[in-house]
Every structure is written in C-alpha cells, then in structure tokens.
Amino acid sequence: MAIGVMLADPGVDTVAITTTFGNVDVQQAAQNTLELLALAGRPDVPVAAGATHPIGREFDGGAPQVHGGNGIGGISLPAASRPLEPTAAAETIVRLAREHQGRLHIVATGPLSNLAAALELDPELPGLVEHVTVMGGAAAAPGNVSPVAEANIWNDPIAAAAVFAAAWPMTMVGLDVTMRHLFTEPDREALLAAPGAVPRAIGEMLDVYFAFYEPILGFRGSALHDPLAMAIATGAVTMALAPTVRVEIDATEGPGRGQTIVDLRGKYSGYPEQSGAHCRVALQMADPFAPVLRETLLRLP
Amino acid sequence: MAIGVMLADPGVDTVAITTTFGNVDVQQAAQNTLELLALAGRPDVPVAAGATHPIGREFDGGAPQVHGGNGIGGISLPAASRPLEPTAAAETIVRLAREHQGRLHIVATGPLSNLAAALELDPELPGLVEHVTVMGGAAAAPGNVSPVAEANIWNDPIAAAAVFAAAWPMTMVGLDVTMRHLFTEPDREALLAAPGAVPRAIGEMLDVYFAFYEPILGFRGSALHDPLAMAIATGAVTMALAPTVRVEIDATEGPGRGQTIVDLRGKYSGYPEQSGAHCRVALQMADPFAPVLRETLLRLP
Numbered sequence: 001m002a003i004g005v006m007l008a009d010p011g012v013d014t015v016a017i018t019t020t021f022g023n024v025d026v027q028q029a030a031q032n033t034l035e036l037l038a039l040a041g042r043p044d045v046p047v048a049a050g051a052t053h054p055i056g057r058e059f060d061g062g063a064p065q066v067h068g069g070n071g072i073g074g075i076s077l078p079a080a081s082r083p084l085e086p087t088a089a090a091e092t093i094v095r096l097a098r099e100h101q102g103r104l105h106i107v108a109t110g111p112l113s114n115l116a117a118a119l120e121l122d123p124e125l126p127g128l129v130e131h132v133t134v135m136g137g138a139a140a141a142p143g144n145v146s147p148v149a150e151a152n153i154w155n156d157p158i159a160a161a162a163v164f165a166a167a168w169p170m171t172m173v174g175l176d177v178t179m180r181h182l183f184t185e186p187d188r189e190a191l192l193a194a195p196g197a198v199p200r201a202i203g204e205m206l207d208v209y210f211a212f213y214e215p216i217l218g219f220r221g222s223a224l225h226d227p228l229a230m231a232i233a234t235g236a237v238t239m240a241l242a243p244t245v246r247v248e249i250d251a252t253e254g255p256g257r258g259q260t261i262v263d264l265r266g267k268y269s270g271y272p273e274q275s276g277a278h279c280r281v282a283l284q285m286a287d288p289f290a291p292v293l294r295e296t297l298l299r300l301p
Numbered sequence: 302m303a304i305g306v307m308l309a310d311p312g313v314d315t316v317a318i319t320t321t322f323g324n325v326d327v328q329q330a331a332q333n334t335l336e337l338l339a340l341a342g343r344p345d346v347p348v349a350a351g352a353t354h355p356i357g358r359e360f361d362g363g364a365p366q367v368h369g370g371n372g373i374g375g376i377s378l379p380a381a382s383r384p385l386e387p388t389a390a391a392e393t394i395v396r397l398a399r400e401h402q403g404r405l406h407i408v409a410t411g412p413l414s415n416l417a418a419a420l421e422l423d424p425e426l427p428g429l430v431e432h433v434t435v436m437g438g439a440a441a442a443p444g445n446v447s448p449v450a451e452a453n454i455w456n457d458p459i460a461a462a463a464v465f466a467a468a469w470p471m472t473m474v475g476l477d478v479t480m481r482h483l484f485t486e487p488d489r490e491a492l493l494a495a496p497g498a499v500p501r502a503i504g505e506m507l508d509v510y511f512a513f514y515e516p517i518l519g520f521r522g523s524a525l526h527d528p529l530a531m532a533i534a535t536g537a538v539t540m541a542l543a544p545t546v547r548v549e550i551d552a553t554e555g556p557g558r559g560q561t562i563v564d565l566r567g568k569y570s571g572y573p574e575q576s577g578a579h580c581r582v583a584l585q586m587a588d589p590f591a592p593v594l595r596e597t598l599l600r601l602p
Contacts, residue, residue, distance in 0.1 A: 140441045147547070147564035148557075179569065218570040246448070248556045255549045256449075256557030263448035268480065269519045 001202060001297065002109050002135075002226035003033070007040055008296045009234045015096050015104070016046040018089035022110035022155060023063045024071035026052050029110075030084055032070065035077035040198050041301050043082055050089025051113030054156035063151070066212045073208035077201060090117035097128040104128070107233045108163075109135045109226040111152055116159035119166055126168035135229035136160070137174035137247070137260030139281050149258030150175055153249060157258045161249040164260070170279040172247060173229035174260060177239075177282045181228055181289035184221040185210070190294055198300040227293050232282060237292060241284035243271035302503060302598065303410050303436075303527035304334070308341055309597045310535045316397050316405070317347040319390035322360045323411035323456060325372035327353050330411075331385055333371065336378035341499050342602050344383055351390025352414030355457035364452070367513045374506035391418035398429040405429070408534045409464075410436045410527040412453055417460035420467055427469035436530035437461070438475035438548070438561030440582050450559030451476055454550060458559045462550040465561070471580040473548060474530035475561060478540075478583045482529055482590035485522040486511070491595055499601040528594050533583060538593060542585035544572035 006014055017037075019029035030049040037045050053059040068074035085092055093114065097104050106129060108115055115132070119125050136152035137160075143149040153160045164170070188210065191203030210220040231237045246263040250256040262281050266272050307315050318338075320330035331350040338346050354360040369375035386393055394415065398405050407430060409416055416433070420426050437453035438461075444450040454461045465471070489511065492504030511521040532538045547564040551557040563582050567573050 140443075142441075142565040142568060144566070147549070147562050147566060148560075216566075216569055248448070250555055250557045252553050252555035252557070254551055254553035254555055254557065255562050256551045256553070256555065256560060259449075259557060261448050261556050264443040265445070265448060265517075267443060268517055 001224070001293065002107070002230040003036055004198060004202065004297050004300050005227045005230040005234065005236065005293070007042055008299050009236060012234050014042070014045050015100065016048060016085070016092055018048045018050050018092055018114050020051045020089065020110045020114050021053055021059045021062070022152070023067045025059060025062065026050060028071055032072050032077070034080035034082065034084070036198070038080040039077055039201060046085050046092070048085035048087060048089045048092040051111070051117060054111060054113060055116065055158040066209065068208040073205035075201065075204045089114040090121050093118040094122045094125060097122070097125055101128050103130050105131045105133065105233055107133045107230055109152070109229055111155035112136070112159040112163040113156045116156070116162040119162055126166045129168050131169050131171065131233070132163070133171045133173060133229055133233040134163070135173050135178065135226050137172050137262070139174055139176050139260065139262035139264060139283065141175040141179055143259070144175060146258065148256055150260070153260055154258030157249055157251040161251045164247050164249050164279065167278060171232060171242070172260065172279055172281045173232055174282065177285055178223050178225040178228050181224045181285065182217070182221045183224060183290055183293070184219065187290060187294050191297060194298050196298070196301045199297045202297055224289055224293060228289055231289065231292065236296070237289055238286040239280070239282050239284065240286040242280040242282045244274070244277050244280050245271065246274050246277045247279045247281065302525070302594065303408070303531040304337055305499060305503065305598050305601050306528045306531040306535065306537065306594065308343055309600050310537060313535050315346050316401065317349060317386070317393055319349045319351050319393055319415050321352045321390065321411045321415050322354055322363070323453070324364045324368045326360060326363065327351060329372055333373050333378070335381035335383065335385070337499070339381040340378055340502060347386045347393070349386035349388060349390045349393040352412070352418060355412060355414060356417065356459040367510065369509040374509035376502065376505045378502060390415040391422050394419040395423045395426060398423070398426055402429050404431050406432045406434065406534055408434045408531055410453070410530055412456035413437070413460040413464040414457045417457070417463040420463055427467045430469050432470050432472065432534070433464070434472045434474060434530055434534040435464070436474050436479065436527050438473050438563070440475055440477050440561065440563035440565060440584065442476040442480055444560070445476060447559065449557055451561070454561055455559030458550055458552040462552045465548050465550050465580065468579060472533060472543070473561065473580055473582045474533055475583065478586055479526040479529050480524050482525045482586065483518070483522045484525060484591055484594070485520065488591060488595050492598060495599050497599070497602045500598045503598055525590055525594060529590055532590065532593065537597070538590055539587040540583050540585065541587040543581040543583045545575070545578045545581050546572065547575050547578045548580045548582065
C-alpha cells in the first residue's frame with residue numbers, strides 16, 4: 001500500500017526502493033517489490049536488497065502470522081524477470097543521496113538496518129538528505145510486539161538508535177496515528193472490485209492481515225501503518241499535531257527494549273521548543289486517512 | 302493533602318503513617334508528619350520512619366525546587382513533641398498487616414522502599430494485606446523526571462520492581478490521572494480563608510508548589526497526585542477506566558529507567574483479561590476531583 005501511495009503521486013520521483021529483513025527475509029521482500037512494480041507497470045524503479053538480519057542478532061523468521069508466509073498475504077503475483085541492483089541497499093542510499101543532494105526524502109517502513117548501514121558508510125549522509133520519514137515506534141500509544149515496543153524498532157533497536165541520533169530532520173509516524181486510521185471490509189471490497197490489477201492484488205493481500213487484526217480490533221480490518229507514513233512524506237495528508245521533540249531508542253535488553261522514548265513532557269503547555277530535537281512525532285492527523293488511501297489505490301493500474 | 306483526605310474520612314481507621322526519603326530526607330518527612338498530625342488534633346496516629354535511601358544508591362537530596370527545602374513549601378508548623386515509633390517502617394508495616402489481617406490497605410505516596418523492605422522481612426505479606434494503592438508511574442502519560450519515568454518510581458526502581466511483582470491486589474494511580482486533576486488559585490484562596498488551621502497551612506504550602514508548576518501548566522496550579530491516590534483508596538472517588546493489566550518496572554540503567562511498563566495493548570478491544578495481572582491502572586476518573594478535594598480539606602480542623 002505504501003508503494004502504491006508513492007507511485008500514484010505524480011509529484012514524486014521514485015528513485016529507488018531498498019528492502020530489508022522484517023516481516024519476511026530480505027530476498028522475499030525484494031522479490032515482492034519487483035513483482036509489485038512489474039504489476040504497476042514501473043519496471044524502471046531500481047530495487048536494491050539490504051540487511052539480512054539485525055545488528056548483533058539473527059533474523060527471527062519474520063511475522064508470517066501477520067502477513068502470511070510470503071509477506072503479501074500468501075497471494076501469488078506474476079513473476080518479474082529483471083534483476084536487483086548490483087549494489088546493496090546502503091551503497092544505493094549513499095549514492096542517491098549524493099546524486100540528489102538536499103532533495104532525497106527517505107521513507108523507512110521496516111527495521112532501520114539499511115539506514116544505519118548507510119550512516120556507517122557515509123557519516124556525511126545526514127547533511128545530504130532532505131528528510132527521513134520513519135514508520136515505527138509509539139509515543140503515547142501501546143506497542144505492538146511488547147507493551148512499549150513497535151515491531152520495526154524492536155526488530156533492530158541498535159540500528160534505530162543510530163538513525164534517531166543522526167542529525168537529519170525526521171518525522172516519526174508511529175502507532176499513535178497508524179492505529180487510529182483503519183481499513184475495514186468495505187475498503188477491501190472496493191479494492192477487489194477495482195479495474196486495476198494493483199488494487200485488486202492489494203485487496204487480496206489484505207485478507208490475511210484483516211484476520212490477524214480481528215482479535216485486536218474486535219472486527220475485520222487493519223491499521224494503515226506504512227501507507228500513512230508514505231502519505232505524510234509525500235504531503236498527501238496533513239498532521240494536526242506533530243511536535244518536534246527529543247526521541248531516544250531503548251537499545252537495552254531490559255523490559256523497555258525497542259521503545260521509542262519520546263519526550264512529550266511539554267504536552268501540558270503546547271510543546272515548547274526542545275534543544276537538540278530534530279524529529280517531528282505524528283500524534284494526530286487532520287483528517288481521516290482511509291478514504292484518501294482508498295481513492296489513491298483505486299487510481300492505480 | 303493525602304493525609305488530610307485520610308483523616309477527614311470517618312470510615313477510615315488510620316493505623317499508622319510511615320515515612321521514607323523522597324522529596325525530603327526521611328527524618329524531615331517524619332517531622333512534617335508529626336507536626337501535621339498535631340495540627341489536625343490526631344496525636345494518636347503512630348508515625349514510623351523508614352528508608353533513608355534507595356536500594357543500591359545514595360539519597361539524591363530530594364526535590365527542594367518542587368516542594369521547598371523542608372518539603373512543605375518552606376512554611377513552619379507548630380513543633381510536635383511526641384516521639385516516632387520505636388520500630389522502623391518495614392517492621393511496623395509487617396506488624397500491622399498481621400494485626401489487621403486481610404483488612405490493611407496500604408497507600409504509598411513516595412518511593413516504594415519501605416514496602417520493598419517489608420516484603421523482604423515477611424514474604425507472606427502479600428497474602429496478609431487487603432490492597433496496595435500506589436501513587437506513582439505513568440502508563441500512557443509522559444513522565445515527570447524523565448520522558449517516561451515518574452518521580453516515586455524513579456527514586457527507587459528496584460524497590461518498585463519488587464512491590465509491583467508481589468502477588469497482592471494493587472491499584473496504580475499515576476500521572477495519567479493525577480495530571481488531569483488540578484488545584485488552581487481559587488482553590489488555594491478558599492483554603493487560606495478556611496476556619497481550620499490544617500486547610501490554612503495547606504493553602505500556604507501550595508504557594509511554592511504552584512510556582513513550580515507554572516511553567517509546566519502555563520498557569521499557577523498543581524497536580525493532585527497524592528490526594529487523588531488516597532481518595533481512590535478510601536473510595537471517596539470512582540475510577541471510570543482502570544483496567545487490570547500487567548505492569549513491569551524498568552529497573553535498568555537505560556533510558557527507560559524507572560518507567561512503569563503498563564501493558565495497554567488491549568485498549569482497542571476493551572482490555573480483555575491478562576493472565577497474571579493483579580494491578581488496576583487508573584486511566585480515567587468518573588468526575589472532577591478538585592471540587593471534592595477542596596470540600597474535604599475545608600472540613601478539617
């Protein structure tokens with residue numbers, strides 16, 4: 001859905017997609033991306049594979065219970081024959097940041113391992129990139145893989161700590177907003193009835209995801225994590241409340257492991273400026289996102 | 302104010318007050334308590350001093366910037382001549398739990414050091430006590446001494462971990478509710494104009510506290526941390542939302558140190574039962590507390 005939001009926006013020049021381990025292994029993620037781009041008629045978008053595992057850990061096998069064994073709800077997409085980029089994700093990010101100096105907007109919707117590797121590769125990166133939007137974390141909302149940790153941060157807290165510490169302007173789109181904007185069965189049915197192959201495929205993918213969310217939400221539906229982050233990044237939607245505040249990652253092995261520790265202590269007086277803060281944290285959207293997303297996805301081929 | 306709420310309730314038999322380090326050192330806290338009880342005409346209530354410092358740490362000097370150097374806003378109360386209990390706080394708690402088996406309700410409004418010491422002294426304590434109400438922690442609200450930690454837990458996280466892990470029924474009254482119920486200048490003026498010496502003294506104490514809160518709240522006023530916990534414990538007020546959920550204390554030295562990690566993941570489906578959970582967490586009160594507290598304190602002698 002996030003890729004769909006990006007491709008549907010005529011104002012966005014999609015210069016590359018990089019993949020990482022996460023819900024599935026990095027190769028499966030790359031294959032899914034190539035196939036989806038082929039279905040969308042965009043074989044021109046380069047795809048580079050990146051991290052296979054978190055810093056200092058093994059890959060835990062992903063989240064087949066959430067997204068199906070192949071990460072796209074178990075559905076099959078037509079095979080894509082073209083190859084991945086010859087360079088890995090981190091190298092690709094660094095090269096593109098230099099090619100598009102000051103204009104590259106990075107949207108991270110998985111563990112932050114590729115971005116941390118790119119920072120390691122080129123310490124000047126934060127000054128070259130226009131903005132980094134991260135889907136991940138939870139400020140005041142509960143976590144989803146522990147009481148306080150969201151999956152993308154939990155999956156590589158050491159990488160996340162490096163990315164949130166880097167001095168680039170960031171936006172954190174966490175569970176505070178993504179759990180408040182939901183697709184439900186009528187949205188899925190509209191996608192399934194669409195003329196385009198991409199929205200139909202997305203509608204099919206959502207079946208497994210809706211089933212996962214049923215006990216959490218009390219009905220068949222799903223949060224709109226990644227597409228909301230992408231829509232905020234492209235400017236398709238507006239945040240009503242997004243203070244720029246300090247964010248620290250709990251990279252300990254304690255009970256707070258993987259938490260985004262967001263300093264919201266200014267909430268009682270309108271979030272006064274915090275020295276050293278460079279991350280906007282999305283706390284509230286201006287408008288419902290689901291109708292916007294539905295219309296956007298229905299426009300895809 | 303919490304002591305005032307307890308003494309004002311004819312249904313409460315106040316069997317003892319124990320003190321600990323916290324906003325001031327333990328001896329100053331004991332002296333303040335003796336003097337306040339004398340002013341309230343209650344020299345019959347035993348006072349026992351307890352922990353002088355957190356487990357494994359030195360006392361950090363307290364919070365003179367919040368409560369004045371003596372912990373009661375720098376005001377002087379008439380001296381109290383009677384002595385403290387000959388036994389320390391932990392011994393006193395254990396003795397009273399056995400004397401009033403199944404009926405003792407412990408209300409903790411400081412660091413949990415005395416309660417942890419009592420648990421150490423008598424491992425059967427959780428089965429002897431009716432209920433433990435703790436003012437402390439923050440579930441979804443920001444912390445007050447770090448982005449995620451509230452002062453009472455922060456002041457002795459190791460003790461707090463022991464108390465929250467013990468198998469007694471508990472209620473956590475944290476910043477989620479205490480920062481939502483405030484005294485403002487008209488409340489303080491009403492106390493200053495009261496016939497009773499106790500409410501007048503409380504009104505005077507609040508001057509320093511209101512000044513501390515002015516930059517946080519944007520106006521002169523104060524949160525009602527301890528009195529709200531006490532009023533919940535006595536049944537004077539009702540919680541509208543208080544799910545029984547797992548609570549774990551971050552006793553690491555990481556950025557989450559002192560956090561009450563409250564498992565609110567059930568929030569989207571009405572907080573289904575969590576196995577092993579024995580702590581109600583106050584998230585919302587049924588009614589505004591400030592008017593209730595004001596009327597209660599005005600009744601004191």
